[in-house]
Amino acid sequence: MDRIIYRWDLDKTYLKTEFETVKGLVRTAFQSAEEKESVPGAPSLLKELQKDEGNSVYFISGSPKQMRKVLEQKLRIDGINWTELVLKPNLQNLLHGRFHALKEQIGYKLPVLLEDRMKSGQNSREVLFGDDAESDAYIYSLYADTIAGKVNEGTIGEIMDLAHVPTVNKKKSVHVVRHLEFSDAVGRIFIYLEKRSPPKGFDIYGSRVVPIYNYFQAVLVLYTEGLMKMTSVIRIILDLVFEYRTTASTFANSFQDLLRRGMIDMARSAEIIEGVRHSLGQKIIPLPQNFYEDLMAKLDTLKGIEEKDDTGGTIRPIDYIALFQDQHRKQVKQKKSLFDKLFG
Amino acid sequence: MSVFVLLYFPFGYSIRSAMTVIALDVMGGDYAPDDIVKGAAWISLDTTIDVILVGDEKKITARLKELKHNPEHLSVYHASQFIRMDESPKEAIEKKPDASILAAARLVKEGKAEALVSAGNTGACIMACAKTFTKIPGIHKAALASVYPTETRRGKKNDPFSLILDVGATINVTANDLVTFAIMGSSYAARISRNPRPRVAILSNGTEEMKGTAEIVDAYRMLKDYKKINFVGNIEGIDIPRGIADVVVCSGFTGNIVLKMLEGVSDTVMELARYAYKTSYLWKFGLMMLRGAISQLKDITDWEQYGGAPLLGFESLFIKAHGRSKARATANAIKVAAKAASSGLIKDISATIKDFSFV
Numbered sequence: 001m002d003r004i005i006y007r008w009d010l011d012k013t014y015l016k017t018e019f020e021t022v023k024g025l026v027r028t029a030f031q032s033a034e035e036k037e038s039v040p041g042a043p044s045l046l047k048e049l050q051k052d053e054g055n056s057v058y059f060i061s062g063s064p065k066q067m068r069k070v071l072e073q074k075l076r077i078d079g080i081n082w083t084e085l086v087l088k089p090n091l092q093n094l095l096h097g098r099f100h101a102l103k104e105q106i107g108y109k110l111p112v113l114l115e116d117r118m119k120s121g122q123n124s125r126e127v128l129f130g131d132d133a134e135s136d137a138y139i140y141s142l143y144a145d146t147i148a149g150k151v152n153e154g155t156i157g158e159i160m161d162l163a164h165v166p167t168v169n170k171k172k173s174v175h176v177v178r179h180l181e182f183s184d185a186v187g188r189i190f191i192y193l194e195k196r197s198p199p200k201g202f203d204i205y206g207s208r209v210v211p212i213y214n215y216f217q218a219v220l221v222l223y224t225e226g227l228m229k230m231t232s233v234i235r236i237i238l239d240l241v242f243e244y245r246t247t248a249s250t251f252a253n254s255f256q257d258l259l260r261r262g263m264i265d266m267a268r269s270a271e272i273i274e275g276v277r278h279s280l281g282q283k284i285i286p287l288p289q290n291f292y293e294d295l296m297a298k299l300d301t302l303k304g305i306e307e308k309d310d311t312g313g314t315i316r317p318i319d320y321i322a323l324f325q326d327q328h329r330k331q332v333k334q335k336k337s338l339f340d341k342l343f344g
Numbered sequence: 345m346s347v348f349v350l351l352y353f354p355f356g357y358s359i360r361s362a363m364t365v366i367a368l369d370v371m372g373g374d375y376a377p378d379d380i381v382k383g384a385a386w387i388s389l390d391t392t393i394d395v396i397l398v399g400d401e402k403k404i405t406a407r408l409k410e411l412k413h414n415p416e417h418l419s420v421y422h423a424s425q426f427i428r429m430d431e432s433p434k435e436a437i438e439k440k441p442d443a444s445i446l447a448a449a450r451l452v453k454e455g456k457a458e459a460l461v462s463a464g465n466t467g468a469c470i471m472a473c474a475k476t477f478t479k480i481p482g483i484h485k486a487a488l489a490s491v492y493p494t495e496t497r498r499g500k501k502n503d504p505f506s507l508i509l510d511v512g513a514t515i516n517v518t519a520n521d522l523v524t525f526a527i528m529g530s531s532y533a534a535r536i537s538r539n540p541r542p543r544v545a546i547l548s549n550g551t552e553e554m555k556g557t558a559e560i561v562d563a564y565r566m567l568k569d570y571k572k573i574n575f576v577g578n579i580e581g582i583d584i585p586r587g588i589a590d591v592v593v594c595s596g597f598t599g600n601i602v603l604k605m606l607e608g609v610s611d612t613v614m615e616l617a618r619y620a621y622k623t624s625y626l627w628k629f630g631l632m633m634l635r636g637a638i639s640q641l642k643d644i645t646d647w648e649q650y651g652g653a654p655l656l657g658f659e660s661l662f663i664k665a666h667g668r669s670k671a672r673a674t675a676n677a678i679k680v681a682a683k684a685a686s687s688g689l690i691k692d693i694s695a696t697i698k699d700f701s702f703v
Contacts, residue, residue: 195412196389196412196413196414197412198409198410198411198412198413199409200409200410203409213414213415213416214416247363249363249365249394249416249417249419250416250417252419253394253415253416253417253418253419254415254416256415256419256420257415257418260401260405260420261405261409298419301421305401305422306401306402306422
């Protein structure tokens, strides 16, 4: 197995964070490490991913640099090792009057990702984790296509102009793109649907982007991609059962959802079902009453699902400039409708 | 690890027990499958009810992809056929063994779901239940219920709706059937409207004991001394909208005519109001002045908030949603089904029927 870099967004992807209300924002800012909650399954998934030698974890967060101590402590409590944790220089942005940069994501995340790629060695494969709260699917796809040589520096510059990214960040990104060794390194981009956004909205990014409703779904896809062993799958299932009281039907329904959306294929799915049967069927670990029987009965019904065509990571060409403009129009419309609702 | 596990999950504890599973016929109804799927999507975000969406898997998945939903509470069961609203129920049930309504009923019968919900062809729904479900011992005929808004509020929920049964499942009834309808209706109203002693009445052509057909007279005699039911005697048609009774019992033939007439009257009143609005500026002004009250009345009589009504008499539960159900009505029908399923309704009906047969 090649060396793999797992890049994770922190807020809403790894940590349960509420930014939508002032109350939530204040609470997040003053929460101690012990009070911070991880998304169910995220810590155990990360720990399993780190078990293979050479794999590394990079975090990139929109939280301000002043939160480093608390965030690092939280990761330590969860038993996570990380190579780098990048936080947003929001105090600097504020002091320099860069108010737009406080909320803006492309001008912050893309240069960081590209620079990290240069620093962390360009031979590694990458798997990315983000969420549906901001523009993670867009930024990650743009990053993946840029390091694959499918997006040129001109396009990057144009997008950054459209996003009103400060010239210094734009120049940094363009410079890195010029010196990159191109390789199609990004396998999958997992988007955790924290807001429960309709998955159809992500179709435009092709099947490289996998919208997931929980980390069990990520585990299934990673197993089918050969990035996770069956023992890891079982350990994560057990963590979800014992730590979060995840039910047999939640597992089975999540599995079925992935199959129906064509995110995993039938042959590999059957392999997972057999793996689960073999590992949990021995009843060495005392599971909740009827859990195993319920789970197997429900998983067996999955065999009736019709095979979908678009499994296997087909990637369609994306017009990033048009997509940016389209998303910007939608955001303006949303803001306008919110304004109309409040004051109209 | 095992000590931890035993502390966390004491013997006999099952993490599945908290959830109710509902089989939803996604292909039935005027707005199926789009609005029916949307109703289930809402439920998946707001409750812990598990819904099995029964119907065309490709259409359901495509629709779900467009909606905010939580797939942890949803699963799809593919059915290759469905029964249209205008099809002959008998023929369709015979010719379409994999129709969504039949497949959903089978899931309930096999214990994979606790209740069935459909907004589809009423006749086909009744026939699918009759073909698949087992009758409760002591009950010879099933009764389809319906709800009707009345002047009176009832139970802890301040429910404006009274329950009328049967509204079409059984055309000819015996006195015994009317008695079982009364027991079933009373039990349902007690659980769903949280009205512990619902008033039960037989619909007749007069309030006196001797009024009505021979079956009605006999049923009156059988019910009047049975103390487990709050039997208030006979009522006339005029008493239904007044809310004199919480449960109105009648034959399917009578019930269907009554229901259609009540719906017809409501539609006519609305038409007259629309006519008045268009005809004279003075009337238009008058209606505008009454806007608040009309809106409140609309809220009170809003059938979508109730979602659906049950087909009673089987060991399995079926909630029939209105054929015109959109997402909100579908979601509420699912909630009613889950509530009925978890309330012990069938057990209570069985016990009361058994008890009554000894009286």
